Amino acid sequence: MPDNTWTTERIELLKQHFAAGLSCREIANEIGVSRNAVIGKLSRLSLTREKKPMCRRENAKPGRSRSVPRLQYRILRKLFAEATPAEESDDTIRSEQHCSLFELSEERCRWPINHPGEEGFCFCGNPPLGGLPYCAGHSRLAYQPGSRQRAARG
DNA sequence: CCCTGATTCGC
DNA sequence: GCGAATCAGG
Numbered sequence: 001m002p003d004n005t006w007t008t009e010r011i012e013l014l015k016q017h018f019a020a021g022l023s024c025r026e027i028a029n030e031i032g033v034s035r036n037a038v039i040g041k042l043s044r045l046s047l048t049r050e051k052k053p054m055c056r057r058e059n060a061k062p063g064r065s066r067s068v069p070r071l072q073y074r075i076l077r078k079l080f081a082e083a084t085p086a087e088e089s090d091d092t093i094r095s096e097q098h099c100s101l102f103e104l105s106e107e108r109c110r111w112p113i114n115h116p117g118e119e120g121f122c123f124c125g126n127p128p129l130g131g132l133p134y135c136a137g138h139s140r141l142a143y144q145p146g147s148r149q150r151a152a153r154g
Numbered sequence: 155c156c157c158t159g160a161t162t163c164g165c
Numbered sequence: 166g167c168g169a170a171t172c173a174g175g
Contacts, residue, residue: 040168
C-alpha cells in the first residue's frame with residue numbers, strides 16, 4: 001500500500017476524514033501514514049483546525065498553575081531514551097530464576113520484574129553479588145544515574 | 155504517564 | 166513537498 005505518498009486519492013480521504021471530525025491519529029491510522037504526516041499535510045493544505053480543540057497559551061492563571069516542569073520532564077525523558085539506547089535493561093539481563101516475594105532470599109536478586117500489582121510481577125532471582133541485594137547486571141542498572149527502574153518489559 | 159494538534163527543520 | 170522531531174498544551 002505505501003507506494004506513493006499523498007496521491008490525489010489519499011488527499012481526498014484526508015479531507016473527508018478531516019471533515020468528518022476524525023482526529024489526526026484516526027486519519028493517519030485509516031490512510032496508513034503517520035500522525036505527523038497527516039498533520040504536516042493538513043498544515044500544508046492550510047486545513048488546520050482553527051476551532052477550539054485546545055487553546056494555545058490559555059494559561060492566564062497567576063499562581064495556581066505550575067505547568068512548567070512537565071515540559072522539561074518530557075524532554076528529559078526523550079533525551080535519556082535516546083542517550084541510552086543500548087543500555088543494559090532488565091529485559092537484556094537474563095533472569096531465568098524469577099521468584100515471588102516470598103521466595104526471595106539472600107541468594108536471590110531483589111530486582112523487580114514488571115509492575116507491582118501486575119499479574120507477571122516477580123523478582124529477578126539471579127545470584128547477587130557479594131554484599132549487594134542485586135545481581136551483577138541489576139547492580140549496574142541500579143547505579144545508572146539517569147535510568148531509574150524502567151522495569152517495563154513490554 | 156498518556157494523549158492531542160501545530161510548528162520547525164533537515165531531507 | 167514531505168514527515169520526524171519537537172513544541173505546547175490537556
